[in-house]
Amino acid sequence: xxxxxxxxxxxxxxxxxxxxxxxxxxxxxxxxxxxxxxxxxxxxxxxxxxxxxxxxxxxxxxxxxxxxxxxxxxxxxxxxxxxxxxxxxxxxxxxxxxxxxxxxxxxxxxxxxxxxxxxxxxxxxxxxxxxxxxxxxxxxxxxxxxxxxxxxxxxxxxxxxxxxxxxxxxxxxxxxxxxxxxxxxxxxxxxxxxxxxxxxxxxxxxxxxxxxxxxxxxxxxxxxxxxxxxxxxxxxxxxxxxxxxxxxxxxxxxxxxxxxxxxxxxxxxxxxxxxxxxxxxxxxxxxxxxxxxxxxxxxxxxxxxxxx
Amino acid sequence: xxxxxxxxxxxxxxxxxxxxxxxxxxxxxxxxxxxxxxxxxxxxxxxxxxxxxxxxxxxxxxxxxxxxxxxxxxxxxxxxxxxxxxxxxxxxxxxxxxxxxxxxxxxxxxxxxxxxxxxxxxxxxxxxxxxxxxxxxxxxxxxxxxxxxxxxxxxxxxxxxxxxxxxxxxxxxxxxxxxxxxxxxxxxxxxxxxxxxxxxxxxxxxxxxxxxxxxxxxxxxxxxxxxxxxxxxxxxxxxxxxxxxxxxxxxxxxxxxxxxxxxxxxxxxxxxxxxxxxxxxxxxxxxxxxxxxxxxxxx
Numbered sequence: 001x002x003x004x005x006x007x008x009x010x011x012x013x014x015x016x017x018x019x020x021x022x023x024x025x026x027x028x029x030x031x032x033x034x035x036x037x038x039x040x041x042x043x044x045x046x047x048x049x050x051x052x053x054x055x056x057x058x059x060x061x062x063x064x065x066x067x068x069x070x071x072x073x074x075x076x077x078x079x080x081x082x083x084x085x086x087x088x089x090x091x092x093x094x095x096x097x098x099x100x101x102x103x104x105x106x107x108x109x110x111x112x113x114x115x116x117x118x119x120x121x122x123x124x125x126x127x128x129x130x131x132x133x134x135x136x137x138x139x140x141x142x143x144x145x146x147x148x149x150x151x152x153x154x155x156x157x158x159x160x161x162x163x164x165x166x167x168x169x170x171x172x173x174x175x176x177x178x179x180x181x182x183x184x185x186x187x188x189x190x191x192x193x194x195x196x197x198x199x200x201x202x203x204x205x206x207x208x209x210x211x212x213x214x215x216x217x218x219x220x221x222x223x224x225x226x227x228x229x230x231x232x233x234x235x236x237x238x239x240x241x242x243x244x245x246x247x248x249x250x251x252x253x254x255x256x257x258x259x260x261x262x263x264x265x266x267x268x269x270x271x272x273x274x275x276x277x278x279x280x281x282x283x284x285x286x287x288x289x290x291x292x293x294x295x296x297x298x299x300x301x302x303x304x305x306x307x308x
Numbered sequence: 309x310x311x312x313x314x315x316x317x318x319x320x321x322x323x324x325x326x327x328x329x330x331x332x333x334x335x336x337x338x339x340x341x342x343x344x345x346x347x348x349x350x351x352x353x354x355x356x357x358x359x360x361x362x363x364x365x366x367x368x369x370x371x372x373x374x375x376x377x378x379x380x381x382x383x384x385x386x387x388x389x390x391x392x393x394x395x396x397x398x399x400x401x402x403x404x405x406x407x408x409x410x411x412x413x414x415x416x417x418x419x420x421x422x423x424x425x426x427x428x429x430x431x432x433x434x435x436x437x438x439x440x441x442x443x444x445x446x447x448x449x450x451x452x453x454x455x456x457x458x459x460x461x462x463x464x465x466x467x468x469x470x471x472x473x474x475x476x477x478x479x480x481x482x483x484x485x486x487x488x489x490x491x492x493x494x495x496x497x498x499x500x501x502x503x504x505x506x507x508x509x510x511x512x513x514x515x516x517x518x519x520x521x522x523x524x525x526x527x528x529x530x531x532x533x534x535x536x537x538x539x540x541x542x543x544x545x546x547x548x549x550x551x552x553x554x555x556x557x558x559x560x561x562x563x564x565x566x567x568x569x570x571x572x573x574x575x576x577x578x579x580x581x582x583x584x585x586x587x588x589x590x591x592x593x594x595x596x597x598x599x600x601x602x603x604x605x606x607x
Contacts, residue, residue: 142562
């Protein structure tokens with residue numbers, strides 16, 4: 001098991017190096033550069049001199065090598081917008097995105113688990129069909145539109161909740177519902193299929209025969225065993241929402257890394273864009289790795305396979 | 309094509325009924341009422357997407373600014389109201405269907421052709437070829453798809469073609485993995501061995517035996533991907549990275565309406581409904597296809 005974990009961690013290194021090159025190369029193709037964006041008042045000659053001084057005229061491979069040498073020294077470049085270390089700016093904004101992703105998953109599981117259990121218990125009835133339909137609806141609603149509709153109703157018309165991050169605990173509610181609704185759709189299906197696999201097991205029939213209440217059979221026995229794939233699916237959704245939060249953060253002016261990336265793109269802040277995307281990808285990979293390892297630990301069948 | 313002969317029917321005349329795979333698929337698909345409703349709704353949307361070119365004049369009705377008709381609430385004259393440039397929202401929505409559908413279909417075509425080809429080659433040949441292809445896919449997989457799409461559209465500029473290619477590239481790893489998994493269950497089947505024994509070349513085996521039998525999960529994934537591609541395209545345009553104005557792309561219309569949400573909420577309501585209904589109908593079709601193609605998932 002330990003060797004499996006080490007192997008997965010080591011495999012991440014070449015993948016992350018390759019990811020960093022791809023992201024750097026793609027962003028490098030963007031028309032214009034930070035000199036154009038930050039110093040529009042300079043003449044063409046002055047801009048060329050500045051580019052020469054900053055090394056921006058070197059080939060992309062040389063610039064990438066210089067960038068990676070900096071990364072190895074712990075320096076992911078300086079943000080031309082914020083005049084500070086790109087890594088520092090990213091780490092300052094990351095907690096807001098993590099908070100959003102966490103509460104999004106919380107909302108998703110709050111919706112998905114009861115509906116998934118209900119759909120499994122009432123399989124092939126109108127309750128099952130309705131749950132699946134609402135799951136599909138949640139998946140189909142564009143989350144940025146849902147966010148705008150929630151703002152319209154709860155912020156502008158009713159005035160109950162703020163439409164942007166104002167520092168209060170209430171400001172997380174609408175963004176969390178926006179992100180959580182789409183994720184709930186996938187989790188409802190996972191919960192339903194996981195519960196269906198477990199619900200007809202012999203040990204549950206034994207429990208029912210012993211007179212255990214149906215409620216206890218479902219929530220105490222069945223759900224515990226059905227939770228494993230649900231939690232791993234939720235973990236995967238968490239890592240997806242780290243990248244997908246960019247739209248929700250834009251709608252709610254949430255000060256997370258998603259909005260940081262969009263703002264940095266608009267200001268041609270190359271160091272910030274490249275650094276943010278690489279760090280988000282790394283974080284996403286670590287979360288997926290963590291979920292896989294957790295799955296292996298929780299499910300003894302998987303653990304036994306990797307312990308051989 | 310899998311052909312079955314039905315048993316003798318109640319009709320005293322003996323008839324052999326040749327039921328081909330597509331008929332069987334359609335028969336099973338029709339049983340899912342949601343999927344059929346989704347198909348009807350999608351057909352209506354496609355109808356307007358195709359005919360809007362002939363129903364409305366692009367220059368004078370879709371993009372022309374009409375200051376006197378600005379910000380009108382829905383009425384008998386403008387069923388869905390007008391936007392801040394006086395443009396009829398219903399006309400722009402109907403015309404905009406072509407952008408969303410074409411982006412969805414073309415981007416998935418890119419993913420499907422490239423991703424599935426790579427997956428089939430990886431799954432069939434195995435060994436070093438499989439390792440090389442799947443390691444390349446592993447490099448693209450960890451990048452959050454939205455961020456990769458943002459990167460590509462930023463690098464190559466705004467436009468429909470860029471959007472199609474960007475969203476298509478993002479979907480390649482998923483199709484490669486599905487195709488590979490599908491092919492790996494087929495390549496060791498006895499009929500493949502028989503084809504090889506009969507002297508068929510590898511390319512013939514791949515084209516005439518492997519691909520037709522591996523197609524089912526790929527087509528389900530393709531249908532569901534069209535839905536998510538439409539959503540992603542709208543999201544990118546909403547962020548200012550997709551289809552440029554004044555083209556009536558639904559995400560762009562939502563973005564325009566955002567500035568007027570307090571007093572003219574209809575400007576955000578209708579484009580969002582259009583995206584939701586289109587994506588929902590395609591998802592329902594995809595669900596129906598999945599149930600029809602995989603008997604284990606049937607109720």
